[in-house]
Amino acid sequence: MRSAHTVEQVRAAEAELMARLPEGTLMQRAATGLAVAISNFLGRTYGARVVLLIGSGDNGGDALYAGARLARRGAQVTAVLLSDKAHEGGLEALRAAGGRAGALGDVGAAISPDDIRTADVVVDGIVGIGGRPGLRPEALAAVQLAERHGVPIVAVDTPSGVDVDTGETPEPHVNAALTVTFGTQKICHFIDPAATACGPVHLVDIGLALPPAEVDSLQAGDIRHLYPVPHGESDKYSRGVLGLMVGSTQYPGAAVIATAGALGGPVGMVRYVGPDAVADAVRAAHPEIVSGNGRVQAWAIGSGLGDELDIPRIRELLDAEEPVVLDADGLKALDDTGDHVDVLVTPHAGELARLLDVDRATVEAERLKHARLAAERFDVTVLLKGATTVIAAPDGEVRVSGNATPWLATAGAGDVLAGLCGSLLAGGLSPLDAGSVGAYLHGAAANLASFSGPITAMSVAAALPEATRYLLRD
Incomplete structure (x- = not known):
């Protein structure tokens, strides 16, 4: 460290x-x-x-x-x-x-x-x-x-x-x-x-x-220690089941990409909850997922929900016992009431600016200040994405991840991160640890994917297992 x-x-x-x-x-x-x-x-x-x-x-x-x-x-x-x-x-x-x-x-x-x-x-x-x-x-x-x-x-x-x-x-x-x-x-x-x-x-x-x-700033040894590695008695349920409420008929790709991020993490099973047409697209890309309601250990919510955003349903899940990753459109459901200590939010600077009702340029100029402010105001762990990612817990603890390549500034990369962090939450990590491990592995996978030049979100997701293998073997 x-x-x-x-x-x-x-x-x-x-x-x-x-x-x-x-x-x-x-x-x-x-x-x-x-x-x-x-x-x-x-x-x-x-x-x-x-x-x-x-x-x-x-x-x-x-x-x-x-x-x-x-x-x-x-x-x-x-x-x-x-x-x-x-x-x-x-x-x-x-x-x-x-x-x-x-x-x-x-x-x-x-x-x-x-x-x-x-x-x-x-x-x-x-x-x-x-x-x-x-x-x-x-x-x-x-x-x-x-x-x-x-x-x-x-x-x-x-x-x-x-x-x-x-x-x-x-x-x-x-x-x-x-x-x-x-x-x-x-x-x-x-x-x-x-x-x-x-x-x-x-x-x-x-x-x-x-x-x-x-x-x-957690380093490889710290991340290795936190990563939820399965043991001999593990099954798909004990490894964690992640519920994904992402994507929409307007943005079906977000569901496919977030699912790829989740499957690149330690989760034992991914359960997709969304429109049938989107579920078909997700199953076509990832036949191992299941769709429909059922028990989960954590949720990843928000990426690409667009006009199908169901704020009352999301708030209901935020108040439930399962931890939640809240990303993109899902952030519109966040309010400053209730107990959200098991919630990890993953905004970029513009989204955090909207949450705090300030200018984006102000957030970018004062990243630490505003990440801490949002964590305290909404009682959540805030993962503020950027060249250096700031992860701020509501108790004041702050971690930073700075291992990402600039190539990671690509459409859908945040969907991968949300799915990955949800997978880590389902695997039993706290929001702070899930955000820390997720940001590190997201950056490491992007570096691997970018060896030959420009990358896509799906190439980052595809590199997650290799990045994890390098991490765990050292």
Whole structure:
């Protein structure tokens, strides 16, 4: 599991550790890890042209000490000072190692915009994790100069200008080719849009003792542990029966696709409940399904219901004892009354915006905030689909899944996910675990399917067994 902590949690852990260590030890650990990461990123050190953008915070000190290490190994290191209060010890170390430091246009230090234009890498040591979103004009100008000339930026801890604790990017910010962070990952590393601005994130262990995280990202081992694998005494009923109320005469394909997603999960049987003509189409594609009412262990409801949406019936099922995945048109039946703790909703940003009566752009800009808000308001687990999927439980627990390929942005992919998550619910997982496992396997299957290029929803569903096989054999 990868965990992301808040700024407050990190600050407290750093203070506790610094009280037990000689002064400056923590910064030296960070600087060593940063220097190694920059060397690995460049593929060399000797002769590399490295420019450090230095603000007044401690991450400017990290960058300066890392620059000194690189300079001692033969790099040409230039520090562009964006504040009058750069870290004194770091500046002294850099100059002693042969590096240059000064403000842009500093004739005495021979610092000019050409240093940035011709650099092999620019290191963002402008603002630390305690900084507010946005960049000051002089910092923004330096960052934009690097971007215009295609110079990659390595961010120290977090890209300067993003909101560290929310993943929001309301102001201009750094877009990093690599982020090197210390002690633990921060929420902005997991949550878009800031996660995209981070690029790949490299974690340097500096010895922090941290409390439980605010946000977690389950990895393959965690997903393997949760996946409901059948045992020797299993039968189709003990493995779970999923009821599917999806598709319509208007959108029969949604029923076929959602069924494919469900059958790609651990469920023992799928029971389709819907129009006869649609049931015929589902049976033609998936002859193992049964149709008509009967006992189920969970429901997946909503994909492609269109004009045949039966809100009273759906609300009746939401209030029953079986857990429910609610997707697409089915979300129109959700209200903020009653006990919905066994309900997993799977909206995209536009659908969540309609539920909360806000603009879609607002949800996309503040994904974590609105996923949590909906989970609390409707007492459900919210799986907010996107490049990084946010799964928020009503008790405040949050997980993130970010392993999907952009090829997954294709019609019907959400129907596959709804069916898969329903299958996992029927297999006995909680809504939070079903959403977490479903999002991970959905992304893994899409990656397998996309090896040869563009994919369809049905090719993602077809890849689910192979993705599960890879997961369980490791």
